[in-house]
Amino acid sequence: xxxxxxxxxxxxxxxxxxxxxxxxxxVVCFAIMMTMFAYTVVLERRLCAWIQDRIGPNRVGPFxxxxxxxxxIKAFFKEEMTPAHVRKVFFTxxxxxxxxxxxxxxxxxxxxxxxxxxxxxxxxxxxxxLYTFGIVSLGVYSIVLAGYASNSKFPFxxxxxxxxxxxxxxxxMGMSVIPIFLFxxxxxxxxxxKAQTGTQLGFLPNxxxxxxxxxxxxxxxxxxxxxxxxxxxxxxxxxxxQELAGGYNIEYSSIKFAMFFMGEYCNMILVSAMMVTLFFGxxxxxxxxxxxxxxxxxxxxxxxxxxxGKVFLFLVMFVWIRWMWPRFRYxxxxxxxxxxxxxxxxxxxxxxxxxxxxxxxx
Amino acid sequence: xxxxxxxxxxxxxxxxGALVVANPxxxxxxxxxxxxxxxxxxxxxxxxxxxxFFLAAVQVLVYAGAVMVLFLxxxxxxxxxxxxxxxxxxxxxxxxxxxxxxxVGIFVKSLLATQPxxxxxxxxxxxxxxxxxxxxxxxxxxxxxxxSLLLLVAMVGVILLSKKDLK
Amino acid sequence: MxxxxxxxxxxxxxxxxxxxxxxxxxxxxxxxxxxxxxKKENAIKNATYECGLESKGDAWIQFKSEYYLxxxxxxxxxxxxxxxxxxxVSFTGLGVGxxxxxxxxxxxxxxxLAWAWLKGVLTWK
Numbered sequence: 001x002x003x004x005x006x007x008x009x010x011x012x013x014x015x016x017x018x019x020x021x022x023x024x025x026x027v028v029c030f031a032i033m034m035t036m037f038a039y040t041v042v043l044e045r046r047l048c049a050w051i052q053d054r055i056g057p058n059r060v061g062p063f064x065x066x067x068x069x070x071x072x073i074k075a076f077f078k079e080e081m082t083p084a085h086v087r088k089v090f091f092t093x094x095x096x097x098x099x100x101x102x103x104x105x106x107x108x109x110x111x112x113x114x115x116x117x118x119x120x121x122x123x124x125x126x127x128x129x130l131y132t133f134g135i136v137s138l139g140v141y142s143i144v145l146a147g148y149a150s151n152s153k154f155p156f157x158x159x160x161x162x163x164x165x166x167x168x169x170x171x172x173m174g175m176s177v178i179p180i181f182l183f184x185x186x187x188x189x190x191x192x193x194k195a196q197t198g199t200q201l202g203f204l205p206n207x208x209x210x211x212x213x214x215x216x217x218x219x220x221x222x223x224x225x226x227x228x229x230x231x232x233x234x235x236x237x238x239x240x241x242q243e244l245a246g247g248y249n250i251e252y253s254s255i256k257f258a259m260f261f262m263g264e265y266c267n268m269i270l271v272s273a274m275m276v277t278l279f280f281g282x283x284x285x286x287x288x289x290x291x292x293x294x295x296x297x298x299x300x301x302x303x304x305x306x307x308x309g310k311v312f313l314f315l316v317m318f319v320w321i322r323w324m325w326p327r328f329r330y331x332x333x334x335x336x337x338x339x340x341x342x343x344x345x346x347x348x349x350x351x352x353x354x355x356x357x358x359x360x361x362x
Numbered sequence: 363x364x365x366x367x368x369x370x371x372x373x374x375x376x377x378x379g380a381l382v383v384a385n386p387x388x389x390x391x392x393x394x395x396x397x398x399x400x401x402x403x404x405x406x407x408x409x410x411x412x413x414x415f416f417l418a419a420v421q422v423l424v425y426a427g428a429v430m431v432l433f434l435x436x437x438x439x440x441x442x443x444x445x446x447x448x449x450x451x452x453x454x455x456x457x458x459x460x461x462x463x464x465x466v467g468i469f470v471k472s473l474l475a476t477q478p479x480x481x482x483x484x485x486x487x488x489x490x491x492x493x494x495x496x497x498x499x500x501x502x503x504x505x506x507x508x509x510s511l512l513l514l515v516a517m518v519g520v521i522l523l524s525k526k527d528l529k
Numbered sequence: 530m531x532x533x534x535x536x537x538x539x540x541x542x543x544x545x546x547x548x549x550x551x552x553x554x555x556x557x558x559x560x561x562x563x564x565x566x567x568k569k570e571n572a573i574k575n576a577t578y579e580c581g582l583e584s585k586g587d588a589w590i591q592f593k594s595e596y597y598l599x600x601x602x603x604x605x606x607x608x609x610x611x612x613x614x615x616x617x618v619s620f621t622g623l624g625v626g627x628x629x630x631x632x633x634x635x636x637x638x639x640x641x642l643a644w645a646w647l648k649g650v651l652t653w654k
Contacts, residue, residue: 030550076561080558095555099551100544103550107536124536125540160596167600174610179617184618259555334599334651338599339652346642349635353632357628
């Protein structure tokens with residue numbers, strides 16, 4: 001059985017096998033992201049219940065583990081309610097645009113080293129990070145269009161507000177990673193991981209988060225911008241319940257609301273994956289030789305496991321912070337972005353450039 | 363394969379571009395703006411086919427992600443209902459048609475005058491970013507600095523024009 | 530076909546499947562609703578959501594022009610970030626001239642930001 005499969009695989013032309021394996025990888029990646037999405041929601045609800053001394057959803061399946069399935073079925077079969085006053089085309093388009101960037105951004109994340117002969121990245125682009133930022137910048141349309149299409153005051157205000165928030169922190173995010181690329185010298189994300197292998201001081205990982213003060217500062221700015229870009233507390237102004245009753249998506253219900261919800265959580269997963277890749281060594285661990293491309297099947301699986309584990313830790317942090325922090329006021333948010341983080345990121349670029357130049361001159 | 367993709371993307375660019383200015387279904391400026399986004403994205407596809415990967419990414423990032431967001435903001439600042447109701451004036455229609463005709467004429471004339479190149483030089487760097495940065499900071503240093511000055515002027519100008527109560 | 534194009538071809542396909550992925554649940558839910566749960570509309574359900582208050586006037590409200598200002602400053606800084614990236618990756622191979630020119634570039638950038646700050650543009654009122 002296995003032999004015949006092997007023979008069949010060896011008989012394929014390079015283009016065919018590339019197509020086959022890339023599609024398999026894409027489907028698996030996608031399935032993993034959807035599973036993570038489903039269980040991040042459960043995790044969020046259970047953890048928040050625990051923090052607030054409640055029990056949380058525990059009825060559907062053991063420990064409430066089937067809750068996401070129940071939620072999905074409910075969202076799907078609820079009455080598809082499109083209010084009469086909305087602009088129908090944009091109203092349908094907005095939740096779609098919320099999902100599409102999330103799927104597209106999956107492509108460049110290196111989620112493992114090698115498995116057999118296959119590299120564990122869907123599309124190894126040489127413009128890596130620029131592609132990510134380009135796709136992320138398209139996500140703002142879902143919010144603007146949702147606000148505009150709802151043809152109602154709260155969503156309109158919420159949409160305008162959160163798009164201004166997204167674009168402000170996009171700058172902070174883009175500028176914060178430039179020191180990293182000064183160190184790496186390549187935009188490709190695999191090169192970024194390669195630059196983080198090995199150890200420093202004998203045992204500490206050589207990850208960018210602790211490699212130098214500049215890269216640590218870069219990480220801090222990126223982290224804050226990541227919270228703002230994913231609309232998570234303390235930056236969840238779009239769903240400021242007290243002022244806007246939910247922001248850009250209040251006119252939405254049933255499956256369309258579920259799609260916004262899904263897009264939001266997928267973005268959270270992707271931004272965690274980006275942080276792991278850029279600052280926490282991606283799929284590597286500096287010990288036991290785990291920072292080199294795997295030669296065995298088991299090693300490859302282990303690398304993927306390491307990557308997912310790191311992403312999971314970030315997701316827990318996202319959830320944890322949501323239930324620990326109050327929300328910023330809008331003016332505080334804009335001031336923080338434009339008058340603190342952007343100057344800080346610029347100064348960071350400057351210091352890193354001077355440092356590297358001085359280093360190379362020695 | 364590449365040729366088929368070229369024709370697909372070129373066709374899409376033209377169709378979306380036409381829909382920006384003359385959409386039979388809607389006279390809504392937001393619809394036009396969204397079609398302009400699609401035009402820009404299909405143009406990014408053309409850039410990829412030309413192996414200008416950096417340019418393609420920048421096209422999406424700056425034009426689709428930043429310029430068009432600005433457009434949307436401006437559209438939303440204005441009252442859209444009025445724009446939807448507005449009729450096309452005959453005079454502006456005639457003037458527009460004349461200028462389109464003139465532009466098409468110039469294009470056709472210049473296209474007919476050019477000789478098709480037989481041996482195209484291979485792309486120098488395959489659109490990679492590192493050589494691009496090197497070129498930008500050696501051969502094109504002065505234009506680069508002028509661009510940054512231009513951006514500064516643009517920013518100052520915009521702020522001065524749109525804020526009356528400056529301190 | 531050139532092998533270096535494959536990742537981009539794949540992204541095109543991924544984009545198409547992403548659109549499909551966004552369309553399918555919407556389409557299925559729509560079909561289901563059409564067949565098994567027809568809309569039960571009424572005036573209150575269709576009303577604009579404003580926490581129980583009756584909506585007055587147009588949904589279009591004039592928002593602050595500050596949003597526009599931030600958008601244009603965003604655009605300018607976006608372009609500058611893009612210029613910084615190719616510089617960052619080719620930094621190691623460049624000489625003093627490039628370094629100084631980058632300093633000038635950053636100086637112009639910072640002076641613009643500082644000017645806007647001093648003029649109170651970056652203060653949200």
